[in-house]
Amino acid sequence: DAGVTQSPTHLIKTRGQQVTLRCSPKSGHDTVSWYQQALGQGPQFIFQYYEEEERQRGNFPDRFSGHQFPNYSSELNVNALLLGDSALYLCASSLGQGDSPLHFGNGTRLTVT
């Protein structure tokens, strides 16, 4: 039973560049949520995708965008990277529109220099 997988594991980018992070949900899950976690803090909700549409969005600027594919996998795109975007980006999958438990991947560590 494959869990949530994220790629890449680490990434170094320069300020102003663009980045794409990828997530494959746990087998049988159809909902993907993305989180940003700064050092020493809890994850902050970026957005959630269900049925290929953004269902909920947290307090993040439009530089953060996403996509969900028919196979339920998802991408997180960040444009015009800032130094403050350096963080661990976590993907979580769950089932349906209800309140099912979240299952997390190991994250992508993004460093912006």
Place this chain on the structure above:
Amino acid sequence: KQEVTQIPAALSVPEGENLVLNCSFTDSAIYNLQWFRQDPGKGLTSLLLIQSSQREQTSGRLNASLDKSSGRSTLYIAASQPGDSATYLCALIPNAGKSTFGDGTTLTVKP
């Protein structure tokens, strides 16, 4: 706006001790509450999920309770072991969308 607070931010105990981690929240509404463990630089591992209609859940040496009226949840760890050392996070899981996490309690269990 939902706020989730975890106190203390850090806790150090000797091996074998029983301990309680606390999580408080401002809006109980109709939420599930989920406890996670996070090892340094890693993702979150789900420990326990308490559904909104439940009051507690147990798994092995872990027991989590939920009191919506007081806006509190506790995670009880029995007979702590060095392998329990990690950051423990609680999260409010709403119906459809925006989960809210606390900043976690970093637990160190000394041999």
